[in-house]
Amino acid sequence: MDFLLILSFLQCVVYLTVFLDIPVARQIVGFVYFTFAPGFVFVKLLKLDKLNVLEVVLFSLGFSVAFLMIAGFLINEFYFLYGILQPLSLVPLMIILNSLILIGGLLVYLRSEDVKIFRLKTFDLSPSSLFFLALPILSVAGTMWVNVYGDNLVLMFMIISIVLLFAIGVISKRFLSPKLYPLAVLLIAVAILYHSSLISNYIVGFGSDVPVEYYIFKTTQNSARWSLTNPFPWDTGYGRTNAMLSVTILPTVYSTLLNIDPVWMFKIVFPLVFSFVPLGLYYMWKGYVGEKYAFISVFLFMAQSTFYTEMLGLNRQMIAELFFVLLLLVILSKKLEPVNKIMCFMIFGVALVMSHYALAEIFLFFISITLISFIVLKRPSRNITIGMVVFFFVVMFAWYIYTSNSAVFDSFLSFGDYIYRQLGDFFNPASRGQTVLAGLGVEAPPSIWNTISRIFAYITEAFIVIGFVGLVKKRMRDPSDNEYFVFTCVSVGFLATLIVVPGLANTLNMTRFYHILLFFLSPLCIIGAEMLIQFIFKRKKELLISVLLLIVLVSYFLFQTGFVYEVTGSESWSISLSKHRMSALQLYSNLGYVDAYSVFGAQWLSKHADFERSQVYADIVSATNVLRVSGEVFYINVLTNVTTVENDGVIYLSALNVVNGRIYEGRLSWNSTELSFIFDNLSLVYNNGRSVVYQNTGK
Secondary structure, eight states: OHHHHHHHHHHHHHHHHHHTTOTTHHHHHHHHHHHHHHHHHHHHHTTOTTSBHHHHHHHHHHHHHHHHHHHHHHHHHHHHHTTOSOTTSHHHHHHHHHHHHHHHHHHHHHHOSSOOTTOSBOOOOOTTHHHHHHHHHHHHHHHHHHHHHOOOHHHHHHHHHHHHHHHHHHHOTTTSOGGGHHHHHHHHHHHHHHHHHTSSSSOOOTTSSHHHHHHHHHHHHHHTSOOSSOSSTTOHHHHHHHTOGGGTHHHHHHHHHHOOOHHHIIIIIHHHHHTHHHHHHHHHHHHHHOHHHHHHHHHHHHHSGGGGTGGGGOHHHHHHHHHHHHHHHHHHOSSSOHHHHHHHHHHHHHHHHTTOHHHHHHHHHHHHHHHHHHHHTTOOOSSOOHHHHHHHHHHHHHHHHHSGGGHHHHHHHHHHHHHHHHGGGTTOGGGGOHHHHHHTTOSOOSSHHHHHHHHHHHHHHHHHHHHHHHHHHHHHHSOOOOHHHHHHHHHHHHHHHHHHSTTTGGGTOHHHHHHHHHHHHHHHHHHHHHHHHHHHHSSOOHHHHHHHHHHHHHHHHHHHTTHHHHHHTOOOOOHHHHGGGSOHIIIIIISOOOOHHHHHHHHHHHHHOOTTTOOEEEOHHHIIIIIIIIIOOOOOEEOOTTOOOOTTOEEEEOHHHHTTOEEEOSSOEEEGGGGHHHHTTOEEEEEOSSOEEEEOOOO
16 A cells, blocks of 8 residues: 555656646656656566666666657557547646556555565665765766866866776775675766766757757657658658657657756756666676676776767667667566566567667567577577567567658668678778778777777777687587577677678668677676686686776776877867867767857747748758757758759858858868858848858848
8 A cells, every 4th residue: 555655645746746837846756757657666566576776776767768658659649539639748648647657556556465665675875885976966067067167177087086986896895895886887877978968058969860859859749749650751761760759759758747948858868768778788797797797897888989979869779778778688587487578578679669770670680590599409598489579570560661651661671772782892891881990900090099099999809809709618618508698699790790791880880880789798808808817827816807907998988088188189079078179070060069159040040931931051060960950940951062042042051150161061061252152142131140041032
């Protein structure tokens, strides 16, 4: 009864804060409630009481996010069938979601003899945990300091603090008990992610897809319903993103319930959810390499720059990776009963399919190859069944074929055709892409500091190779069935295929592929270091292994974050640390940074332009990073040296164009003076000093 009473009380508090719109309380209480309470009800229904506190929090988060997406989808479809044109508005969402949560709480009460909320394995906090708790605070304070004063000193101190705490935690169990490793992982992840995501008051693209994701989300939010069909059938890129509930229904539900600024939802809420992915990896690896090595493996995963740069521009993949790691945990878990394992697999599997197409395809590939391997070896898998694979396959292809005019399925076919056509360049190294060549050491680094950085990266790669060889040898001596071993072999084979097959790495970006494969490869780096020490000293020396790993991984982390480049004054890719000295092209174009002047210009354009009559013109950087997010304009004519502005057409120029005097079309660019003939007969209708709008008024 206590559980049901507490749940009812929380619902009352949520109703009060939401409908009275109490600032701050509505956002905090609403986020905590809707992000964890529905999932905790699922945890209690499935009686997952063998999990410890943070594992329960992790599974509660996964179930809750899946619940918001799937329930939001059902509300969207069934309410619309009954003539309610805005099913994703506040009242329908509050009534249906809270009713479902309350029904779940009632079922928990009815089927349980003794329902206690905190009947979980706990851990005791030590004074050292306070140092780790300070990391997210330093991260938030440091980004605010950079945004206001342009001073990165606090962030530099935060990065050094992470390094010191990690190193001391690895060396000394007295300072950091293994029981506190999960908490340390979570807090380090939050700090690293927020030091990048909060660096601007506006959406930063990091060269990824967040401008398109944000535009599609705003389309859903503005109409308070999600369209199952692609409004632009000719644009498969738009269609496959529109098919993902992780960037349509999920953010719409959050923004409606919490009344949170959409920009800050993408910069705060999504990275916070994503920070639980390393926690899931720790629990997955702990059973195979031990607590300490799992802790070090997670640090390697978080140290790679893709985790806190490129991924922040891929919100649908951030959400999908949560379900990806939960599915792996479910498959490999020895704590779950078979029935619970199937239930968890189905819920997280559906959520993964609805979150990100590429990651769902990769997951299907992994479980299919693993199942086939066990069948060929005549050793039936206890954790992956034919029914599970068939279920995931059917759900995935049904969703991708029947949503957004089959845009995802069509893209899958087009990528396959692209790879097939690239096979003609098999003996051309350039066909693998620049990132693959750099990873293999073929491409020359631009500076001595980049050379040193690559040396540490190559050492981690060498450790992974050594670790894999050692794992195979150990497997030959102990041929017990193990799905995780097959997953690791598949990931190594996948990595080799990305290097060998022309064009394959370009379908998703090699950096993203490598980031995903680190879900399986990271522990191999630690195993490789252990084998190297054993080979040199003929026996295992725990301290030497730790020291070697700390030297390599700490150095790798300091280079990846841009700390070393900032200290030495070299070219850096860290907006957080080096924004003040970056070139305009790198900052605004390559990394997608947006300043306030450009945003104000785009917002003015969205309010005053008649898009049904007026064609919008801008360079490719402004069109991609500014107008789609701040102007909510999707289709823009790209300015070139042959552009002719139609009657009533408007030209938007951002700070990059006005202050730096360059207009970009892709690989080509021009000085503004070279395109002055385009503006000769146009009227200046808006100017804030760094962003301007011209219009062809016909005068």
